[in-house]
Amino acid sequence: IQLRPPSSLASIHNSKSPIIYTPPSITFLQGTWHVTHSTLPMWKSNRNVHITYTPLLSSSDPIHDGSPSAAGAADIQLDDMVSYNSLNGDKVKTVHGIDTPLADGGWHWRGKGWLVIASSHWEVLGYGTEKPGGPASLHNNGNQWIVTYFTKSLFTPAGIDIYSRSAEGLRDETVNDIREMLKEMEGPEMSKLAGEMFEVKRDH
Secondary structure, eight states: OOOOTTTOTTTOOBSSSSOOOOOOHHHHHHHHEEEEEEEEEGGGGGEEEEEEEEEEEEEEOOSSSGGGGSSSSGGEEEEEEEEEEETTTTOOEEEEEEEEOOOOEEEEEEGGGGGOOEEEEEEEEEEEEEOOOOGGGTTTOOEEHHHHEEOOOOOSHHHHHHHHSSSTTOHHHHHHHHHHEEEEEESHHHHHHHHHOEEEEEEO
């Protein structure tokens, strides 16, 4: 597992040798992800947090042919839909926004509807695929994962999320490795967030 420090925290550097980072492709990002671990306080009182990314050629034109690579990645926005349930209810709640790519490899999130007043910057710190086996053994090619960092918005603090493509989540050793990599980054910010990270409740 390799993680890079957030580009938005210019003072942070990994204590190990710098890594060569290539952002994930739109094909890798698109689709639904399960948020299995987070530092975001609101997820402590909710469950089944899913994020679905749908590539757009503009803020209103979804790509339906399944081949977003046909357009330049820098031109593709993402429809960003977060869905979740409260701990004791089955009603699905949503947070909807649009992600616009940035030159540093990150994304600028802008809320839709009444959330248009809110915005944030988020970026992928690392991503990959677990080897087949473990809790995600139903996936013959292994379980995909992503670690993201997001800056504070009007309503939420800065933090970290871990995504799993599979609802079963990641292996304990994968999560532990991610946590340790975050702690190894110089400066107090990332180590503090790594210590605050908790498992998000989910039943599907």
